[in-house]
Amino acid sequence: MSNSVTSLAPKAIWKNFAALNAVPRPSKKEERVIAFMMQFGNALGLETLKDDIGNIVIRKPATRGMEDRKMVTLQSHLDMVHQKNADTVFDFDAQGIAMEVAGDWVRAKGTTLGADNGLGVATIMALLESSDVPHPPLEALFTIDEETGMTGAFGLAPNWLKGDILLNLDTEEDDEIDIGCAGGVDVTAKRTYNQKEASHGDVGCRIEVSGLQGGHSGMDIHKGLGNANKIMNRLLFAGLSHNMRISRLEGGSLRNAIPRESVCELNVHRKDEAAFREGLESMAKVVQIELAQREPNLRISLKPIKPAKKVMGLGAQGKLIRALYGAHNGVYAMSASMPNLVETSNNLARVQVKNGKIKISCLTRSSQETGKMDLANGLRSVFELAGCEVEFSGSYPGWQPNPDSQIVKLATKVYQDLFKEMPRVVACHAGLECGILGQHYPDMDMVSFGPTILGAHSPDERVGIASVQKFWNFLRAILLEVPKR
Template sequence: MSQLSNLSPQPLWSIFEKICSIPHPSKHEDKISAWIQQWVLELGLNIKEDKVGNLIIKKPATPGMENKKGVILQAHMDMVPQKNSDKEHNFVTDPIEPYIDGDWVTANGTTLGADNGIGLSASLAVLASKDIKHGPLEVLVTIDEEAGMTGAFGLEAGWLEGDILLNTDSEDEGEVYMGCAGGIDVNIKLPLETEPVGENVQSYSLSIKGLKGGHSGVDIHLGRGNANKILTRFLKLHQQELNISLSQFNGGSLRNAIPREASMELNVHHENSISLGQAVDAFQALLNTELSAVEPNLQLSLNKIGLANAQFSKATQFAFVNSVNACVNGVIRMSDEVEGVVETSTNLGVITTQDKHLHIQCLVRSLIDSARANTQNMISSTFELAGAAIECTGAYPGWEPRTDSPIKDLLRETYQKMFGTLPNIMVIHAGLECGLFKDAYPNWDMVSFGPTIRFPHSPDEKVKIDTVAPFYQLLLQVLENIPNK
C-alpha cells in the first residue's frame, strides 16, 4: 500500500491510503468516524457529530477571506462492500488492499472505496493544509450513503452555516453535475411452500459468475448481464422439459449493484442428468452469442451436490420463476430533456431464500417522480399476481437542476481557465445526497464533481490516477475564487 504515498497530490493520496486501511462498509462506519474525529482534533479544528452520526467540521477562513460566502465540502464515509467469490475478505474487519495497475489505482479482489473515498480524502486534505486559500469552510461527512442515505435523511437544519455545497461524489473528471435521479426500494416477500424431494433424484448447484456487475445507476445503460434474471431465464426455458424442481435461489448482494453472481440448487431425475448438462452447455453458448461484447467472462457452472432436504412446491416455483422472469429490469426510458442520460431504470438486485420466504429487492431510479412511481407499480403488479407482499421504502427525491446556479457558473469558468476547455454540465442517473439536503437547507447552491472512477460498486472499481490531481486543483481554485457575501 505504501506505493500510493508516492502519488501526487499529497496529502490526498496518503489520506486515501489511511482510509483504505480502516474498514468502513455501509452500516459499519464507527471505526472510520472515530479516526476522522481524532485526526481533526489533532489539527485543532472544531468537529461535531449529529444524532445520526454525520460529522460536521469547521475551519476558519484564511486571513483576508473572512467575507467570502461560506462553503461546505461534502463526502460520505461509507463504501460499497463487494468482492469476488474466490476472495477471502471480511469488510467489517479487514483493510482494503489498493495497488497501482498502470494508469489506475484498484483493489485486490474487492471494491476499492474510491467512491467516495477520494472525495473524502480531498476534503480532509483541504482541512490539513495551511497554504490553501479559502473563506469560511465546513466539511460535512455523511454516513450510510450507499445503503440508505441515512445521513442525508437525518441531516437537520441549523448545524451548517455555509451558502454553497460542493459534493465530491461524482465519477467523471471534466463533468459537473447539477441534478440527479431520485429512487425507491421495492421489497418483495414471496411465501415459500416446500415439499419432499422425490425418489431417484440427483441435486445440483447451478451458478453464474464472471459478470461485470457495477453501479445500478451509473452503469445500468451498458447492457450488462443480471445474474438473477439470467438464472431464472434458464429455469423458464428448461424446467418443464427436464422436470426441474428448485430448492434454493440466492443472487446478488446489494440492491444498488447490478448482480454479478447467483446460484441455485435444483433437482432432476437421474435419467435427465445428461440432458441437464447439455442444456447448461447450450445456454452458455446462447449467452456467449448474446452478451460476449459486454460480458466476455460470463461462466455457468453445474456441480453435483448432496441430495436436497426439500424442494419448492410446484405453486411456489411457478410463481417465483414467472414473476422474476417477467419483472422489468434495466433501462425503462431515456431522458427527453438531457441527451444520453437515463430517465428511468430498475435493478433486480438481490434474491435470497430464507425464513420460509423468497426475498427480492429492486431499486427504481428516475429523474421524474411520476415515472418512478409508475415503474414501482409495474414491479408491484407483477409480484402481486404471484401472491407476494410488497413494501416500498427509502424513497428519496431527485435533485432538480438550478439553471441560475452561481457556483455552477464559477466552476465552469474556472475549469475553462485552468484546462482550456469547458466541462460538461450534466444530470446524473445515480442518486446523490444533494436532493435530500434541500429539505433542511433549501437555499444551498450545489454542484457535484470528482475524478474519473470506473466500475464502482464492483470488485473492478478503479480510479484514474491522472484525473485526481486536476479534480483537486479545480477544487482549490474554486475555493480561492468564491465570491463575497
C-alpha cells in the same frame, strides 16, 4: 497502507486516502470511521461536531484575506460499498482495503476500492489540514450510510449547516460538472412457500453464473451489462419442463450493485437429467453469444451435488420464475430533456430463496418522481401476482437541475479557464445526497464533481491517478473564486 499509493501526487490526498482505507467502514457500521474523523478534526484543533445520527461537521476559518467570502460546505460520505471476487478471502468488518498501483490507476486487490466516496473524504481532509491552500470559510460535512439508504442526509438537522455554497465531491467523471441526479426507492417482495419432500431417485445439480462485470446500478445501468439474477432465471425458465425443483437460490448482494454472481441448487428426476442438462447448456450458449461483447468473462457451469431432501413446490416455483422473468431490469425510459440521460431504471439486485422463504430486492431510480413510482408499481404488480407481499422503502428525492445557479456558472468558467476546454454540464442517474440536502437547505447553491472512477460498486473499481491531480487543481481554483457575501 501501500507505500506506492502514499508516494503519489498530490501526497496530501493519497496519504489521507490510505489512512481512511485502513479503517473498516461498511454502510450502517460506521462507528470506527466516525471515531477516526472525530479524532482527525480534534487533532487539528478545529471545531468538530457529531449529530445524533453520526454525521460529522468540521469547520475551518478562512485564510487571511478571504474572510469576507461566502462559506463553502464541502460534502462527502464516509461509508463504502463492500464487494469482492468469489475467490478473494476478505473480511470487510475487520480488514482495511489492500491497494495497489496498476499503471495509471489505483485499485484494490480483489475488492472494491472505496474511492466512492473515500477520495472525496480524503480531499476534504487535505484541505482541512492544509497550511498553504487559500480558501474561504470552510465547513466539511461527512455523512453516513449514503450507499444503503442515505440515512445521514435524511437525518441531518435543517439548522446545523452554515454554508452558502455546497460542493458535493461524489461524481465519477473528471470532465463533468453535475447539476442534478435521480431519486430512488427500494422495492422488496417477500413470500413464503411450502417445502416438499424430494422424490427418491432425484439427482442434485448446482448452477453457477459468475464472471460478470457488475458495477454501479445507476451510473452503469445503461451499458447493457449482464445481470446474474436475470441470466439465472432465464436458465431456470428453460428447465421448467424437465421436472426441476429448486432447493436454494442466491443471487446478487447490494441493491446499488449490478449482480455479478448467482448460484442455484436444485433436484432433477434422474430420467430427465440428460434432457435438463442439454436444455440448460443450449440456453447457456445462447446467453453467452448474446453477451459476448459486453461480458466476455461470463461463466455458466452445471455441477453434480448431493440431492436436497426438501425442495420448492411446483406452484410456488413456477410463479417465482415467471415473476422474475416479467420483472423489468435495466433502462426503462430515457430523459426527453437531457440528451443521453437515463430517466428511469430498475436493478433486480438480489434474489434469495431458501428454507421456505423468498426475498427479492430491487432499486428503482428516476429523475422524475412520477416515473419512479410508475415503474415501482409495475414491479409491485408482477410480484403480487406471484403471491408476494411488496414493500416500498428508503425513497429519496432527485435533485432538479438549475443551470442558471451562481456556483454552476462559476465552476464552468473556472474549468474552462484552467483546462482550456468546456466541461460537460450534466445530470446523472446515480443518487446523490444533494436532493435530500436541498430539501433541508433550499437556499444553498449546489454543484457536484469528482475524479474519474471506473467500476464503482464492483471489485474492478479503480481511480485515475492523473485525474485526482486534475480534481485537486479544479477544487482549489474554485475556492479561490468564491464570491463575497
